[in-house]
Amino acid sequence: MKFTNTLIKGKLIKRYKRFFVDIKVNNSKITAHCPNTGSMMGLLEPGNTVFVSKNNDPKRKLKFTLEMIMSNKRMIGVNTHRANKIVFDGLNNNLIKEFKNIKEIKPEFKYSDDTRFDFLCDKNLLEVKNVTLLRNHDIAEFPDAITTRGSKHLIKLAESTKKGYKPYVLFLTQIEGINKFKIAKDIDAEYYKNYLNVKKIGVKFLAYRCRLNDKEIKIEKKINIIDE
Numbered sequence: 402m403k404f405t406n407t408l409i410k411g412k413l414i415k416r417y418k419r420f421f422v423d424i425k426v427n428n429s430k431i432t433a434h435c436p437n438t439g440s441m442m443g444l445l446e447p448g449n450t451v452f453v454s455k456n457n458d459p460k461r462k463l464k465f466t467l468e469m470i471m472s473n474k475r476m477i478g479v480n481t482h483r484a485n486k487i488v489f490d491g492l493n494n495n496l497i498k499e500f501k502n503i504k505e506i507k508p509e510f511k512y513s514d515d516t517r518f519d520f521l522c523d524k525n526l527l528e529v530k531n532v533t534l535l536r537n538h539d540i541a542e543f544p545d546a547i548t549t550r551g552s553k554h555l556i557k558l559a560e561s562t563k564k565g566y567k568p569y570v571l572f573l574t575q576i577e578g579i580n581k582f583k584i585a586k587d588i589d590a591e592y593y594k595n596y597l598n599v600k601k602i603g604v605k606f607l608a609y610r611c612r613l614n615d616k617e618i619k620i621e622k623k624i625n626i627i628d629e
Contacts, residue, residue: 402486402617407616408469408616409452409454409455410452410615411426412424413470420434422451433463433466436467436480437479444477450470450471452470453467476577477575477577479575484530485508487573487618488520488571488573496619496620497607497620499607513557516553524565526561526569528554528571530571532572539581541572541574541608544585545585547589548589552589556595559604567605568603568604569606570604575611581625581627582624582627583628583629606626608623609621609623
């Protein structure tokens with residue numbers, strides 16, 4: 402997924418009210434939209450290098466959007482709205498080996514009156530989770546806060562096997578250079594319990610990391626999921 406324009410580099414001042422980020426760019430301060438409503442644990446240290454995109458749409462109150470943060474010498478993609486675009490690009494370019502032979506991709510698939518999944522690929526349901534949590538140097542984790550919505554999705558995916566679907570969860574790890582992934586069971590024990598249960602029922606879990614720079618974010622390689 403390529404950015405429309407090269408991103409702008411700055412230094413993080415602070416995040417506040419969930420949706421606002423103050424950033425120092427050269428000798429001035431800008432306020433950017435923060436499209437990540439999660440805790441962003443470990444990423445919000447003042448002085449961290451950040452990258453923002455600019456949109457000149459006159460209808461927008463904030464021209465800038467936070468896209469990436471450099472933390473612990475790793476680039477991390479924090480714009481959750483980009484995740485499905487990155488995966489869609491990966492599906493179309495055969496970057497996810499489990500989905501190389503699919504013939505039809507339907508984004509935002511309506512599974513039931515109260516549930517949509519990110520993609521239907523032939524008979525494969527695919528739910529995407531954006532991963533930004535890095536507490537250990539080489540292990541990415543999800544979630545970074547309790548996610549009741551995430552647990553609901555797991556239960557619905559397990560249910561879908563009775564209807565002939567093949568369900569997957571893809572942990573899109575927007576952390577460069579990472580090689581392992583695990584569920585953060587100390588943060589959301591209920592999600593971890595559901596994860597273990599639905600695996601037995603037939604839900605498959607994948608983790609892929611991305612390559613990130615100020616021009617594009619692209620799926621790079623599959624990484625190992627470890628259970629503890």
